Amino acid sequence: MNISLQNVDKVSALLTLKLEKADYQEKVEKKLKTYRQKANIPGFRPGMMPMGLIKKQFGKAVLAEEVDRLMQEKVNEYIRENKVNMLGMPLPNEEKMQPIDFDTQEDFEFVFDIALAPEFKAEISAQDTIDYYTIEVADELIEQQVKMYTQRAAKYDKVDQYEDKDMVKGLLAELDENGNTKEGGIQVEGAVLMPAYMKNDDQKAIFNGAKVNDVLVFNPATAFDNNEAELSSLLKIKKEEVANVKGNFSFQIEEITRMVPAELNQELFDQAFGEGVVKSEEEFRAKIKEGIANQFESDSDYKFLIDVREYLVKKIGKLEFPDVLLKRIMLLNNEEKGEAFVAENYDKSIEELTWHLIKEDLIKENDIKVEQEDVVNMAREVTRIQFAQYGMMNIPDELLDNYAKEMLKKQESVEGLVNRAVESKLATALKAKATLNNKVVSMEEFNKMFE
Numbered sequence: 166m167n168i169s170l171q172n173v174d175k176v177s178a179l180l181t182l183k184l185e186k187a188d189y190q191e192k193v194e195k196k197l198k199t200y201r202q203k204a205n206i207p208g209f210r211p212g213m214m215p216m217g218l219i220k221k222q223f224g225k226a227v228l229a230e231e232v233d234r235l236m237q238e239k240v241n242e243y244i245r246e247n248k249v250n251m252l253g254m255p256l257p258n259e260e261k262m263q264p265i266d267f268d269t270q271e272d273f274e275f276v277f278d279i280a281l282a283p284e285f286k287a288e289i290s291a292q293d294t295i296d297y298y299t300i301e302v303a304d305e306l307i308e309q310q311v312k313m314y315t316q317r318a319a320k321y322d323k324v325d326q327y328e329d330k331d332m333v334k335g336l337l338a339e340l341d342e343n344g345n346t347k348e349g350g351i352q353v354e355g356a357v358l359m360p361a362y363m364k365n366d367d368q369k370a371i372f373n374g375a376k377v378n379d380v381l382v383f384n385p386a387t388a389f390d391n392n393e394a395e396l397s398s399l400l401k402i403k404k405e406e407v408a409n410v411k412g413n414f415s416f417q418i419e420e421i422t423r424m425v426p427a428e429l430n431q432e433l434f435d436q437a438f439g440e441g442v443v444k445s446e447e448e449f450r451a452k453i454k455e456g457i458a459n460q461f462e463s464d465s466d467y468k469f470l471i472d473v474r475e476y477l478v479k480k481i482g483k484l485e486f487p488d489v490l491l492k493r494i495m496l497l498n499n500e501e502k503g504e505a506f507v508a509e510n511y512d513k514s515i516e517e518l519t520w521h522l523i524k525e526d527l528i529k530e531n532d533i534k535v536e537q538e539d540v541v542n543m544a545r546e547v548t549r550i551q552f553a554q555y556g557m558m559n560i561p562d563e564l565l566d567n568y569a570k571e572m573l574k575k576q577e578s579v580e581g582l583v584n585r586a587v588e589s590k591l592a593t594a595l596k597a598k599a600t601l602n603n604k605v606v607s608m609e610e611f612n613k614m615f616e
Contacts, residue, residue, distance in 0.1 A: 289477075
């Protein structure tokens, strides 16, 4: 057996593998003997079929299978051991790769085109100045979080007279054209309404100042702008039946409930952040601000890596790629989409490949490694952020662990978490090396950068 790699140019090479009979014969003979032992051919006792007949019946298929297996094994082994920085996969050379005849050949030669990654060096140092955007935590964001906490811990009082945003409960009954309860019409006991969410202001106004035991008349279709989902839920009918309900309904109020936000006191502080962690409204607001700032930091790091990408692509310059080979690979991977797809998407794929190679070089240069613990911690952090969006900051470790375990059961989730862990570590490493041009921006200004 002989295998060699010959560079055609800086970004492509020919890999040649020559197999002789001695390289595969033993494996072929062993497999044929196994076939003989298992063969159940009429006229022969098990395991006693002549080897000549076995070879005639199975020899060609076994030879082809073994040669193909050995070829793939040796090619992959050579690429791995010689650290060939290959892009895509080896492709049979269309000119030098001769057709194989397993009936007559004993020696085989395989010639592959190899696409090589371009050579470059991606480095970030103090000589490189890159913008870093810190998102300002505005007072209104803090106030929104405070409001969320007080509403989550709110109590609900029964009241006698309706005010905006109250919830009303009662008997809902369909009326006929004369304003009387419709015989066989829709009736819903214990129907629950929040008039504040009605789309029509005139219908909403009907409930202003209403009291318990009042009977009001309103039009649900008009009130909710014929929304199928809302009307189906309110009237307890199928969505396809909603279009037939256009008339008025009576609503006898049995109960009015009002949400009373919780007070900013120690009980609320303990519920939000744990017992004794926060002891005053000032500390409460400061803790909320800290939490929002931590959430914003990952957004800032994401934008930083985008800017690093743009900066390094410009600094390194246009890389040379084996376009003909890469287009062949892209076409093989997208045969059903054809050459038009390759022509349309090739340039974009090269942009992404360029950043991928730069990113991989940065990871290697900065010795970025992701362990299982990093993936678990990232799963916990993602879960923590998701809960925080709903104002739930004081999440028990056990609950975080359970959610993290569920995420880690899905392969696509694991891949995403690994990538996030890598990017988090990479951003931290590069921020420490680069000269940061720190800029404080509002959330609105930051979001506009992505439009």
